[in-house]
Amino acid sequence: MRLVIMGPPGAGKGTQAVVLAEALGIPHISTGDIFRANVTQGTPLGLRAKSFMDAGEYVPDDVTNEMVRDRLSQADCGHGFLLDGYPRTVDQVAELDSMVGAVGSKLSKVVELTVDVDEVVSRLVRRSSEQGRSDDGEDVIRRRLEVYFDATAPLTAVYDDRGLLIKVSGMGAVADVSHRVLEALGVDA
Numbered sequence: 001m002r003l004v005i006m007g008p009p010g011a012g013k014g015t016q017a018v019v020l021a022e023a024l025g026i027p028h029i030s031t032g033d034i035f036r037a038n039v040t041q042g043t044p045l046g047l048r049a050k051s052f053m054d055a056g057e058y059v060p061d062d063v064t065n066e067m068v069r070d071r072l073s074q075a076d077c078g079h080g081f082l083l084d085g086y087p088r089t090v091d092q093v094a095e096l097d098s099m100v101g102a103v104g105s106k107l108s109k110v111v112e113l114t115v116d117v118d119e120v121v122s123r124l125v126r127r128s129s130e131q132g133r134s135d136d137g138e139d140v141i142r143r144r145l146e147v148y149f150d151a152t153a154p155l156t157a158v159y160d161d162r163g164l165l166i167k168v169s170g171m172g173a174v175a176d177v178s179h180r181v182l183e184a185l186g187v188d189a
């Protein structure tokens with residue numbers, strides 16, 4: 001399976017991606033996690049990405065696309081992958097098509113988690129107090145949501161037109177959401 005999970009900040013993409021990747025035996029590739037690991041390690045990529053992330057803006061497409069292209073070329077992605085947080089722009093959609101097409105393949109499904117804005121804000125504010133993630137301050141949360149609804153939410157229509165989009169409610173308990181996602185994909189839990 002070559003899957004993408006989409007949804008606004010705080011929708012539960014990362015949380016559900018862990019469950020899904022485990023159930024399907026495919027690697028979970030989170031662009032946000034890769035950027036954060038690079039920030040922590042102080043790599044040139046991390047130094048470049050940090051100012052964008054802390055402002056709630058997207059890291060430029062050329063940087064992000066190259067990072068994903070490199071990750072998808074690794075051997076563990078040969079039988080599938082779950083992309084979490086990529087693609088987020090028109091350019092990234094086209095790049096992903098090219099990466100997947102280059103190995104004679106195509107995406108299997110795109111899962112969109114839908115969640116009320118009040119709920120995602122409250123999840124991220126809670127995470128801020130528990131973990132102190134640098135982009136979980138209230139102003140930055142607001143900006144991340146604006147950027148998502150402006151640049152990324154319209155992209156789900158592209159995948160809907162291709163017959164790939166599955167919308168799943170991300171509201172409620174984590175286990176209930178997992179059950180809905182697995183059921184929508186026809187995966188035995």
Ligand code: AP5
Pocket residue numbers: 007008009010011012013014015016031032033035052053054056057058059060064084085086087088092123124127135144170171172173174177
């Ligand atoms: P990224 O890390 O992907 O951040 P995000 O999209 O804002 O998503 P979050 O991680 O905040 O939320 P999530 O939907 O994964 O939910 P989660 O499971 O964590 O990206 C960070 C930044 O990196 C971007 O802003 C950008 O700068 C850059 N970046 C990344 N990808 C990029 C790209 N493709 N192009 C350009 N730039 C890119 O859950 C959130 C919280 O809610 C957690 O505390 C969790 O425990 C809790 N929670 C989850 N599910 C539930 C539930 N059902 N009920 C209650 N709480 C829940």
